[in-house]
Amino acid sequence: MRYQFQFEAVFAEADRILNGVLLTIGLSFGAIVLGLALAVLLVAAKSLFGRWVGMLVDAYVELMRNTPFLVQLFMMFFGLPLIGIRMSGTEAALLAMTLNLGAYATEIIRAGVDSIHRSQIEAGLSLAMTKRQVFQYVVLMPALARVWPALSSQFVLMLLASSICSFISVPELSGTAAIIEQNTFRSFETYIVVTLIYLALALSLKVSLLWLGRRIFPRLSSLDRLDAKAEAA
Amino acid sequence: MVTFGWPEAFFIVRAAGWTLLLTAVAFLIGGLMGGVLAILRLSRIKLLRRLAAGYILVIQSIPVLMVLFMSYYGLSLFGVELPPFFAASASLAIYVSAYLAEIWRGSIESVPFQQWEASASLAHSPAQTYRYVILPQAIRISLPPTVGFLVQLVKNTSIVSVVGFVELSRAGQLVNNATFQPFQIFTLVAAIYFAICFPLSRLSRHLEKVMNASRPH
Numbered sequence: 001m002r003y004q005f006q007f008e009a010v011f012a013e014a015d016r017i018l019n020g021v022l023l024t025i026g027l028s029f030g031a032i033v034l035g036l037a038l039a040v041l042l043v044a045a046k047s048l049f050g051r052w053v054g055m056l057v058d059a060y061v062e063l064m065r066n067t068p069f070l071v072q073l074f075m076m077f078f079g080l081p082l083i084g085i086r087m088s089g090t091e092a093a094l095l096a097m098t099l100n101l102g103a104y105a106t107e108i109i110r111a112g113v114d115s116i117h118r119s120q121i122e123a124g125l126s127l128a129m130t131k132r133q134v135f136q137y138v139v140l141m142p143a144l145a146r147v148w149p150a151l152s153s154q155f156v157l158m159l160l161a162s163s164i165c166s167f168i169s170v171p172e173l174s175g176t177a178a179i180i181e182q183n184t185f186r187s188f189e190t191y192i193v194v195t196l197i198y199l200a201l202a203l204s205l206k207v208s209l210l211w212l213g214r215r216i217f218p219r220l221s222s223l224d225r226l227d228a229k230a231e232a233a
Numbered sequence: 234m235v236t237f238g239w240p241e242a243f244f245i246v247r248a249a250g251w252t253l254l255l256t257a258v259a260f261l262i263g264g265l266m267g268g269v270l271a272i273l274r275l276s277r278i279k280l281l282r283r284l285a286a287g288y289i290l291v292i293q294s295i296p297v298l299m300v301l302f303m304s305y306y307g308l309s310l311f312g313v314e315l316p317p318f319f320a321a322s323a324s325l326a327i328y329v330s331a332y333l334a335e336i337w338r339g340s341i342e343s344v345p346f347q348q349w350e351a352s353a354s355l356a357h358s359p360a361q362t363y364r365y366v367i368l369p370q371a372i373r374i375s376l377p378p379t380v381g382f383l384v385q386l387v388k389n390t391s392i393v394s395v396v397g398f399v400e401l402s403r404a405g406q407l408v409n410n411a412t413f414q415p416f417q418i419f420t421l422v423a424a425i426y427f428a429i430c431f432p433l434s435r436l437s438r439h440l441e442k443v444m445n446a447s448r449p450h
Contacts, residue, residue: 066430078415163296
């Protein structure tokens with residue numbers, strides 16, 4: 001039997017697809033910004049406060065990194081209402097994505113911070129910089145610059161993982177696909193179109209992050225050169 | 234009204250076995266495909282390199298969920314009615330192959346090129362070079378990231394519940410639908426995933442330390 005592809009039925013739902021794309025972009029962008037902020041706060045808390053805070057942060061990171069995003073999502077969506085926190089699917093999705101990405105970003109940025117040599121911090125303090133200035137200019141920004149590639153791929157993975165939010169009926173791109181599939185019965189065509197859109201989104205995000213990294217961290221390349229020199233010495 | 238008790242908990246624990254089996258099958262098939270892709274990616278023939286790179290880029294840039302749907306609906310178009318377990322392991326294997334290929338390519342490339350030259354000067358064929366010189370070193374280098382990726386795979390098996398295959402998270406969902414005690418149920422589900430993944434994460438980190446012992450810092 002030869003299969004007749006019928007994409008018209010899918011393209012007729014272009015408005016719906018566009019809304020799905022916008023929600024996917026919105027959720028991913030929100031999770032990236034909030035997750036990054038959370039991670040920076042947690043890394044700062046870990047280095048500023050004592051052992052107990054550090055252990056709490058570690059526990060959070062390990063818990064998030066070693067359980068599936070889907071189960072975290074279910075916890076937020078089904079579990080939290082029981083303790084009185086009621087959220088829509090989209091809000092639960094944003095919360096789960098933020099907490100998930102926050103954990104991975106914490107781990108990545110911590111590795112960057114660990115790679116900053118102690119003498120750098122001492123040099124900063126001896127230049128009469130305040131603790132805050134040292135953290136921002138000597139520790140955080142160079143650390144972020146070093147781990148930017150790792151962070152970027154984590155962001156792309158988060159964009160892809162946002163498709164899992166369709167499990168709790170969030171009408172983002174893959175949730176939209178499920179709706180269109182039910183309306184049109186053109187399952188394969190729907191998923192071909194949606195997959196191509198994900199591909200385009202992921203590749204654009206990859207390229208934008210590369211560009212953004214060069215813009216925010218102009219010293220990135222010079223840092224690499226310094227590292228290479230230090231290793232050669 | 235059904236409540237969450239021992240039979241339900243036992244049902245969930247037993248489903249964890251399917252998660253492990255799915256992980257093992259996807260890892261074995263995906264590992265074989267990934268190994269071939271890694272070697273194609275480093276082939277002397279440009280077309281093969283390009284094809285492998287294209288496959289890896291595409292698979293790494295689409296959600297696993299889409300790979301799952303595409304293989305599930307795609308196969309049924311050709312009249313192939315696969316049981317969910319096969320559709321699930323096939324799509325997870327495709328996902329695994331792209332990531333392992335990249336990890337292993339990196340490992341092979343990080344073996345110093347003098348090793349290739351030394352092997353060639355001993356009149357080894359390319360196959361012999363891989364078998365006796367490159368792979369033994371590359372495998373050591375690849376162990377920590379491979380074990381780390383295994384953690385990702387265990388977690389990603391959770392999404393195959395969407396094609397109706399009852400593994401750990403689907404079991405949790407089913408019990409939740411019957412009892413509606415999400416907190417207890419998903420805590421148990423998360424704890425089982427954690428019990429599988431955490432030791433693997435620690436092993437990966439341990440291997441990283443052991444393998445990097447010689448590197449000065």
